[in-house]
Amino acid sequence: MHIAVCLCQVPDTSSVISFVEGVIDFSRVNEMMNPYDEYALEEAVSLKERFEGSVVTLFCVAPPSAREMLRKALAMGADRALLLSTTERPDPFQTALLLSRVFADYYGDALPDLVFCGKHSTDFQSAQVPLMLAELLGIESVSAIIKLEASADSIQVEREIEGGRESLTVHYPALFSVEKGLNAPRKTTVKAVMEARKKTIDLLPLTISESPYVTITSIKPLVREKTCRFMQDPKELVRLLRNEKALF
C-alpha cells in the first residue's frame, strides 16, 4: 500500500507572536510540525505496520528549513520525504495544486492508496488544503475523522458533527484529514532517530505560476476592545444581563 502524508510547519506553541513596526517578528518564532499532522502521520505509520510492504511518503510545501521537521517525521516511521521548497507563502489552493502535481510526478498514473492530512493548520486554520487536494486528485475524501478502520477493500471512518457522529464507508484511493483523538502519536526512539538519518529527503525547488484564489492584505496585532465591568453580587449580574442586554 502506498500511503502519502502531507505535513506543514506552524509556529511552536511556546513561540510568542509579536510585532515589530507592524510586521510579525519571526526571529522569535520556532517552527514545528502542525500538531494535527502528528495524528495523520501516526495513522499512516500504524497502517504501514499492519499492511506489509507499505511505503509511507511525506510531502511538504515549505521553505528549505523544514528539513529538520521532516527528519523528525521520518523518525516516527515514514520511509522518505519530498520537500517542495518555496520561500513564498502559497494560498491553500496553490498549496493543494502543488501537492497534486508532485503526487502525479511521484506516483505516475497510479495514485497513493491513502493520503493523510491534518484537520487544519494551527497558524491559519484554513482547513482547506486537504479536500482541495482530494478534489484535484479526483479521489474520495472525508474531513476531520476521529476513527478509522481499514480492511483490504474499504475503510470505515467516523467524524464528529454538531451534536453527534457520522459513519462513512470509503473505498481506495482515499484522502482523510484527521481530528485530534484519532490515535496517540508515538514518541520517537534514539534508534529511530539514527535510522531516520539514512532516509532520503528530496528537495524540489518550486516556483508558483498560478495566481492565488485568496490573498492576505494585512496581518495586525489583535486588539481587544472590551472594558470589563466588575461587580460583586450575582444579583447585579442578573439584573444587568436582563436590563442592558435583554438576554432573558
Added chain:
Amino acid sequence: MRSQERTMKTFLVFLEQREGVIKQASIDIWNHVQEFAALRPGVAVSGILAGPASTLQLDGLLVGTGVIFHANEEAFRLYNPRRYARLVAETMKREVATSLFFADTALSRDLAPRLSVRLQASLLSGSPFDNGMVDGSGCARSVYSGAAIASFVSERAMNIFIATARRARFATTFGSRISVVVLEPVIVTDDDLFSMVSSITMHKGMQDVAEATIIVAGGRGMGSSGGFCLLEELALLLGGAVGASRPVVDEGWRSHAEQIGQTGKTVAPELYLACAISGAPQHLAAIGSAGTVVAINRDPHAPIFDVADYGIVGDVHLVLPKLIEELQDFLQKR
C-alpha cells in the same frame, strides 16, 4: 434595462438540514445576507436546501425576498459529498450566482473546499459575518492562535464564504416574500455510492456548543467533573449548552465535543459565561464572535477579564450557587 440586468448580482445561501431540521446557524447567515441585500438595489438572495425537510418550519424566521431551491428527496437526506457538491455547483451556475454562503458547520467545512476547486471560486472560512463579504472588500479573522488578525480578499470572480454569525435580531419578518422551488429529482449514479454517510448517531439531549445561543463554559478551576453539575444546572436554567476548556477535556471531565478553542469549536453565542477559565489565547481565539462575555474567576488578573463585559472576582463554588439562586428567583417572578 439591459445594463441593469448585467449588474444584477445573485448570492446563494446554503440552508443545511439535519434530520429534516434546518439549522439555525444557516438561517442566521441568510438573514445577515438579506439585511445587506435590502440596502443594495441589484442584489438578489436565493437559498439552496438539500434533503427532505418541511419549508413551513422557516415561516417567520427568514427575512427578505428570495427563492429557495429545494432538492426535496431522499438522495440528500444524509450528507453525500459528491451529490451535494454537484447540486450546489449546478445551482450556482444555473443562477449565475457570484457568492455562496455557508454557516460554519462540520458539513460546510467538508463541502466548501471541494466546491472551491470545482467552481474555481475563492474560499474564505471562519470569519465572523462581515459586510465586506457581500460588497467584495473581503473579511478578517484571527490567526496564530488569536495573537493576530488577518484580512483576506478574494482574487476570483466567484466566492465562497463560511461565516459565523450571531443570532440576527431583526425587528420583523413582516413583508418578507420567500418562495420555494422544488428541484427536479437528481439522477443517482454509481459513483454516488462512494463515501456516503451510512449512519448518524446523535448524542441524546445535548445542545451543541457550536449552535447554542447561551454557553456556560467551565475551565480547570471547576476542580472536577462533579464541579460541572453547577454548570449543567445553570445551562438548563438558561436554555444553554455546557462548554469546556481544553484541560477539562484532557482530564476526561467533559467530552471533546464540548471543547471550545483553537483545537475545539469556534462559537458565536449571545452570552458566553466563562467560569474558572483563565483565558489563554487558544481559548479566546474561538470566542471572538461571542456577544456578551461574562467571566467568573478568583484571579482578578486573569486574561479572560480583558475580553469580558461583566466580571465577578470570586470562587466559582461560592458565586455559581448564588447566581443560580438569583436566576431561579428572577425567572420565577417573571
